[in-house]
Amino acid sequence: MRNKITLLVFVFISSINMMQSQKLEETKADKEYNKFAYVEAIKTYERIIEKGYVSQEMLQKLGDSYYFKGDLVNAEKWYAKLFGFTKDDAPEYYFRYAQTLKAIKDYKKADEMLAKFNERNGNDLRAKLAVSQKDYLAQIKKNSGRFTIENAGDVNSKYSDYGSAFYKDKIVFASARDTSRFKGGKNSWTGEGYTNLYDANVDAAGELVTPERFGGNLNSKFHESTPVFTKDLKTVYFTRNNFLGGKKGEDSKKSILLKLYKATLKDDKWIDIQDLPFNSNEYSVAHPALSADDKTLYFASDMPGTLGQSDLFKVAINDNGSYGKPINLGNVINTEGRETFPMITPSGELYFASDGHPGLGGLDVFMSKLESDGSFKEVQNVGEPLNSSYDDFGFLINESSRIGYVTSNREGGRGGDDIYNFKEIRKLECEQKISGIITDKETKIPLADVKVTLSDANFNMLRETRTDKDGKFDFGQVKCNSKYYIKTDKEEYLTMETPVITAEESGQTFVKIEIEKAVKAVTIGDDLFKAFNIKEIYFDLNKWDIRRDAEIELAKILDVLEQNPTLEMEIRAHTDSRQTFKYNQVLSDKRAKSTMDWLVSQGINKNRLKAKGYGEKELVNKCADGVQCTEEEHQANRRSEFLVIKM
Template identity: 40%
Template sequence: MKKHTYILASLLLVSGIALAQKENIKRANKLFKMKAYTQAAKTYETKERTQEVLQNLADSYYYNTSLQKAIETYRELFVKYGDSIDIEYHFRFAQALKGVKNYKEADEHLSKYYNKPVNTLEFIEANNKITPHNFKLKEIVNEGSSSDFGLSFYGENKVVFASTRNTENPSYAWNELPYLDLYTATLTNSNTLINVQPFPEAINTSLHESNAVFTKDGKTMYFNRTNSTRKKTDEARIAHIKIYKAELINGEWTNVTALPFTSNSYSTEHPALSKDEKTLYFASDMPGTFGSFDIYKVAINDDGTYGEPENLGETINTKHREQFPFISEFNVLYFSSIGHQGYGGLDVFRSNMVNGGFDKPVNLGNIINSNLDDFAYVIKEKDNVGYVSSNRTGYDRIFSFSREENPLTKYLVEGVVQDKNSKKLLPGALVEIINQSNKTIKDTVVGENGYYVFKLEPNKLYKIRGTRQAYIEQELEFLTGNYGKSHNIDINLESLVSVEERIHQNEKGELHVQLDKIYFNYNTSEITNEAAKTLDVLVDLMKKYPSMKVEIAAHTDARGSEQYNLNLSKQRAALVLEYLVNQGINKNRLKSVGYGETRPLNKCIKEGICDDEEYDINRRCEFTILK
């Protein structure tokens, strides 16, 4: 009997231990799904190392940047259960390996993941040759906090950032640091944040607030805030993130409201404003993404409403995370991605706006980017200075940077502007570079040596245009080659005088269109049928040369008062201008001037001294080419 009682007690004990084990695993899984990775890892560490436990334990270490522990656990997972592991674990294991710069082993897993060869060291070497800028990075001194990130511009002298420095806030289950709040500060010349002040309670709550961006007038702010309610996902409840808008009224932040396209079912985060403040860029994992978080844009309408969010497409977004967009005053999109090839973790990329879309992203290189997460990049393009956040030191930190052009990445286009026939150099000529959006992006006026040089992006299609007064405009299309190369394009302009018999140059260097004389009947401003036929010659000439601009100068004879003649000449010039416009010439290409009797061609400078034919000579219209 005692024996049976002992066996029964043992069975109950084993059963109880198994039940407790099962309950503990269930609790750990719930913590994992809630992204409470630190607490989840502590429980998993004590459990039997099944495939599920190893997978979640490795991921918990990975998401909390405990990379050595993550690597050891992933490696154990692949040794024990390699044939049955989901392909996504190859990606995360590779990222953990890249985080400690073990690129060789990382590439083995990435090659399996992408089903094609991956060579990170080769990429790093090549990327140094295509990164548009060289950077100098310096950590910002910010005492009183173990974690700060997401610095943004706030007026002329202040900045705003997110920080965990408020120890009265509850701890975040993900990393057990206090919840984030937003702070203002002044950044000194010695790269130190001083006068750090929290935003008021209307902005900072018991939840997370971060990633603020402001309109130029400082009266509107967009920022992140986690939801106060959690959305149930399987057994766990996830607090998603929303973008909020706040208004500064009478010195106080008020009207704090979530944007209409936010949701309790997905996150919207990391707002960024276009230069004209008519477009808001942000990151989201809303339905319709390519996998994880994607970059979106949404129109801000004049009446304060918003359009429908638009995904920026697969050129920018991958099946992995794209976050922290920033759009510069030059319409360059900067963002962080773990999906595009990089150095490890989130890397910062740039993409130029072309024809309303964005071109292939370029990694900013190994100063801005590290083997860990680099994000929240903002810049003042004209000043070549900005800020970026990174956890390369173990915690999130803010860095300032300056930059200069990387000479290895530019394609040089150079040449001289000269007369096509005489080969004489043409100082004063304007040379323009035009992009595929038909916008002039660079220009210069050549000096006495006629020489120009431009630094352009490689492997792109451009046009180059040369113009000079008295010459025919020339425009050529060309394709730049590889980085660090150059291309010589001499611009040969042909003189209008040499190709158009009706165009002559006077002793002052002025160009005149020589037409049959346009005579006006005495004391009228009407254009006769004969005058119209003559003006049609000018119409054809101006249509032939679309950039030509002409001054219409009308003159009278000396009969009548000076004021009357001045007014009459203005009427005549205006009437000629109107005729040309009616024939299809843009009014912006024309200028009408009335000189009255002030510029006679003969001695008939006053009334009563000449016969009618001599006076008729001064009653005329002249056409001077302005451009």
């Protein structure tokens, strides 16, 4: 009995010791997790779980460790176990699980998780985007197929290589390949060495070759990455851990965050390294991009005012070298997720990586166009194959050649992150051009030197040009799916305004415009009614006096008579077959004479005019007495003619 009690006490004490040991290991893992030491945290959490100790919080942190490390496939494995363990998770985990499901291309289940995310957190912009863009996969498919892409070659190592920039005829990038200078220097987040800056030559195929260290003292024993250079190549902005002058800086949690630095080139050496004034020990500022005029700096940060985990900001670079106040790019660009790695082209195409906008999984590359008022247009996913179900970021493009580079940790790479070179074969943004030809309406001959004006839907003038010798004009690029007005002006021709709506797809809108002379050449036998496209002259029922709307049309005939003082004309009035033959004859005769009297009242000599009613004598169709006809067919017989009888 005593031995049994002793054994039970031993087992109890052993269980307590084991529980205390597991608790100590979990506490250690939590500390590693909180310090972003995800590699060590993963090892510890998995070791504890293998021994049968599991909790909701532990599964969350293990999934998060893989998620923030960028290993979405393994993150999905642990998030799946988390959702099998409990359904009572914070809304954010529905979003993260959806992202990892996309990594294994289970888009149906990912969309289900996003729907549940929206149910629990409908005020989140990512949730709103998930609801408003339910057809995002179809839109991505529409945007896909615009790139050829391949691994950039031997420049990629078995470690992470990422974040490229143009410099002279080279590419500058970050790599964790060589840590020999700083023994033991490893990044607890990734388990690799800290990254330094390298440059590489670009061969004829676009591959990067012969990588070498870049920048001398720009590299430190901590991270350096994502440089960008001014146009004169004398100033560089780059990302580095909080480290300057041989000293590291930490936030209140003892973490070393990221800052932006600036250096100046003098005698082939980078000097005067200084951190930018809007940096802080308490938040990260990273991944700079410059506008074409070097006056605006774009970057990613989680500074106060950030909508999500990281947002894109811009700041003015003043002529005296000082900086304005950082401005958040707003919720067209930023979400509650991660927006990072900006790059802007000379024409204002802002490319960036995001996991907050609907994508294929992980970080995807998106594009938004900078408008003239400083705002950004709708965000678009650039599509496959540039984007994948893994992390895709660090987009860089030469706007002229449409050749560039992007970083990805997709399958088939050589290391954690690899650099890929690409060629864009079709632009994402819808591009329409308006051009056309102007001809004489009667002769169909192209007209040269016609003044052509383009206006927007509100009649604000946009551009003005003249037709060439072949009657052609070209307004160049305009917006897709938009309404415009084209106005034509030429001496001796009527001024016209033609509405045009451009297509929704990229292409060219070609407009054929016919314009007619203000004063037409007429000959004996011409019917002025047809020659000048005069609308039907209507009379009230059983009446023959000239109505106001008829006066407007008769004014065109009056103008012809005034412009041609020797012209003589016969006015003929016709009716349909309804009513009696005699009645129609009398009515048409009165209407013809009423028309002549109106012209005489406007100053035309009566001797130049004849008026005669023809009643139903000259029907133009089958609609005689007793024949059933439509109203339109009867209308064709109720007509007026203005025949030239002498010039």
